[in-house]
Amino acid sequence: MRNRFLIATTTACAVAGLVLAMTGVAAQTPAYRAPRTPDGKPNLNGIWQTMNTANWNIEAHSAAPSPVRDLGATGAVPGGAGIVEGGEIPYLPAARKKQQENYANRLKLDPEVNCYLPGVPRSMYLPYPFQIIQSAKHIMMVHEYAGAVRTIYMSEQTEAPADSWMGWSNGRWEGETLVVDTKGFNDLSWFDRAGNFHSEALHVVERFTPRSAETLTYEATIEDPKVFSKPWKISMPLYKHVERNAQLMEFRCVEFVEDLLYGHLRKQPSK
Amino acid sequence: MSRVVLRTAAAVAAVFLSVTITTAQAPGYRAPRTPDGQPDLQGFWTNATYTPLERPDGVTKAVYTSEEAEAAIKQAALRERAQTEPGTTADVHYDFSQFALDRSQSTFVRSLRTSLIVDPPDGKIPPVTAEGKRRLAERAEAAKRLGGRWDSAESNQLDDRCLIMAGPGPPMMDAAYNSNYHIVQAPGQVMILTEMIHDVRIIPLDGRPQPDPKIRQWMGVSRGRWEGDTLVVETTNFNGKNPFRGSTENLKVTERLRRVSDDTIEYTFTIEDPSMWTRPWSAESAMKKTVGPIFEHACHEGNFGLYNTLVGARLEEQRAAEERKKK
Numbered sequence: 132m133r134n135r136f137l138i139a140t141t142t143a144c145a146v147a148g149l150v151l152a153m154t155g156v157a158a159q160t161p162a163y164r165a166p167r168t169p170d171g172k173p174n175l176n177g178i179w180q181t182m183n184t185a186n187w188n189i190e191a192h193s194a195a196p197s198p199v200r201d202l203g204a205t206g207a208v209p210g211g212a213g214i215v216e217g218g219e220i221p222y223l224p225a226a227r228k229k230q231q232e233n234y235a236n237r238l239k240l241d242p243e244v245n246c247y248l249p250g251v252p253r254s255m256y257l258p259y260p261f262q263i264i265q266s267a268k269h270i271m272m273v274h275e276y277a278g279a280v281r282t283i284y285m286s287e288q289t290e291a292p293a294d295s296w297m298g299w300s301n302g303r304w305e306g307e308t309l310v311v312d313t314k315g316f317n318d319l320s321w322f323d324r325a326g327n328f329h330s331e332a333l334h335v336v337e338r339f340t341p342r343s344a345e346t347l348t349y350e351a352t353i354e355d356p357k358v359f360s361k362p363w364k365i366s367m368p369l370y371k372h373v374e375r376n377a378q379l380m381e382f383r384c385v386e387f388v389e390d391l392l393y394g395h396l397r398k399q400p401s402k
Numbered sequence: 403m404s405r406v407v408l409r410t411a412a413a414v415a416a417v418f419l420s421v422t423i424t425t426a427q428a429p430g431y432r433a434p435r436t437p438d439g440q441p442d443l444q445g446f447w448t449n450a451t452y453t454p455l456e457r458p459d460g461v462t463k464a465v466y467t468s469e470e471a472e473a474a475i476k477q478a479a480l481r482e483r484a485q486t487e488p489g490t491t492a493d494v495h496y497d498f499s500q501f502a503l504d505r506s507q508s509t510f511v512r513s514l515r516t517s518l519i520v521d522p523p524d525g526k527i528p529p530v531t532a533e534g535k536r537r538l539a540e541r542a543e544a545a546k547r548l549g550g551r552w553d554s555a556e557s558n559q560l561d562d563r564c565l566i567m568a569g570p571g572p573p574m575m576d577a578a579y580n581s582n583y584h585i586v587q588a589p590g591q592v593m594i595l596t597e598m599i600h601d602v603r604i605i606p607l608d609g610r611p612q613p614d615p616k617i618r619q620w621m622g623v624s625r626g627r628w629e630g631d632t633l634v635v636e637t638t639n640f641n642g643k644n645p646f647r648g649s650t651e652n653l654k655v656t657e658r659l660r661r662v663s664d665d666t667i668e669y670t671f672t673i674e675d676p677s678m679w680t681r682p683w684s685a686e687s688a689m690k691k692t693v694g695p696i697f698e699h700a701c702h703e704g705n706f707g708l709y710n711t712l713v714g715a716r717l718e719e720q721r722a723a724e725e726r727k728k729k
């Protein structure tokens with residue numbers, strides 16, 4: 132009995148060590164085995180959301196005032212430890228400069244301000260929930276923000292037919308982990324409100340690994356030789372909404388930005 | 403006596419036709435099952451059709467012969483193509499002889515029916531209530547206050563503003579093009595992605611109650627359940643800003659989806675809105691299996707049309723003002 136416990140503990144520690152080495156997310160539940168879907172895959176169905184400040188800035192940042200004075204503290208930026216492994220995004224020198232320009236002009240340029248589709252990986256850590264609808268052939272990621280949606284093709288995989296905001300995602304299972312390979316992006320989405328950006332050469336490989344009944348480990352490797360000197364990684368937990376009445380609400384923000392985008396083109400009363 | 407018999411025979415015939423004409427269930431067909439045992443509706447579907455919602459004026463029968471139906475389809479396709487003249491500016495965007503815009507070149511729902519509406523039996527939307535008339539008048543007033551179509555973004559049509567299109571409903575109606583849907587099922591959930599503006603409906607099947615009436619959405623809030631092989635979806639909590647043929651925020655839509663063959667889902671819906679109509683009304687259409695995948699329809703992000711037409715309208719006003727000054 133005691134022996135078995137020891138072996139189990141040692142194995143668990145070894146597995147935990149391995150998982151830690153692979154993910155870099157601390158306090159990983161060792162070798163958690165997720166409940167299965169009826170077709171035997173780890174069940175990722177549910178409504179998920181992050182609990183961090185990555186959407187303000189994926190790099191470490193201090194709290195900061197609102198970019199819009201009248202919003203007071205409601206529009207202020209909460210500080211955050213960052214989600215980028217190694218702390219800093221490995222920008223090419225010119226690209227870092229562009230990020231800083233983006234930041235300076237963020238009220239005009241941030242796609243989120245304009246209610247544009249969020250792209251990947253930003254869709255995953257927006258301060259809005261998203262829902263996974265999982266079938267054998269297709270895994271849907273449906274986001275509350277702007278009704279953004281991503282189809283992950285688990286079979287009948289093809290190349291992106293054209294560039295798009297949300298990219299073209301092909302997925303596969305590696306044991307407990309859903310691996311999603313996404314290409315075919317346009318160069319218009321950002322990573323956050325701090326102006327971190329990419330080009331159309333962006334290639335994102337995401338890993339979704341259940342870590343407990345109500346949490347997932349989300350990791351993404353980001354590659355874009357036009358903007359970064361080397362591939363880099365982000366990781367964070369995703370938390371499941373367990374309220375019984377949890378559901379995605381409509382956030383049809385096009386309506387909310389019309390005056391911002393087109394208000395200057397409104398007909399003026401004739402003089 | 404004989405009149406009653408005749409009427410009954412007609413009713414029976416109508417019921418028989420209603421089952422067979424649009425969707426022709428394959429005899430002995432049983433829908434495949436998902437791994438968790440739901441009837442399987444998954445895949446890519448289209449509800450494109452030439453059958454109008456309401457019976458056209460001058461048509462008195464509920465059902466065409468196959469020859470008449472073919473002629474009606476041909477006529478409708480020709481009418482659509484004639485909307486734009488080849489070589490004109492309008493034609494650059496909407497050439498309805500093109501593949502994907504000309505629905506007769508792809509899969510579409512063929513029906514012998516003269517209208518999608520099956521109830522009332524005259525194939526027409528029922529009369530409007532006194533409250534409905536008042537509301538329609540108020541709406542027309544509000545639209546007038548917004549000014550001409552090109553005066554502002556808000557005074558334009560919902561589809562040109564990329565707010566919502568005909569596809570997602572509910573009820574899910576065919577649009578001029580891109581009438582495509584992707585259905586994915588997970589235990590306890592049915593998801594329907596509409597190609598137009600990537601609108602997604604997520605329908606929970608767990609018997610949860612409707613949310614607080616304070617919650618109002620463009621697509622309402624849907625709750626679903628299986629009745630045998632039929633997916634029944636009830637939707638309320640609409641915001642009333644996208645009226646379906648005049649409906650209000652008090653609209654209740656009940657949809658029924660039943661797979662009747664490998665390539666067909668029978669789709670019927672009932673509209674109840676006592677604020678607008680004197681009685682409920684019902685329609686029957688179908689979804690035909692089509693080829694995926696569905697590509698991203700980033701409508702708002704690429705909405706140069708709205709921007710440019712507003713710019714154009716302001717320029718024209720400026721020019722007109724300059725002309726006036728000259729005189």
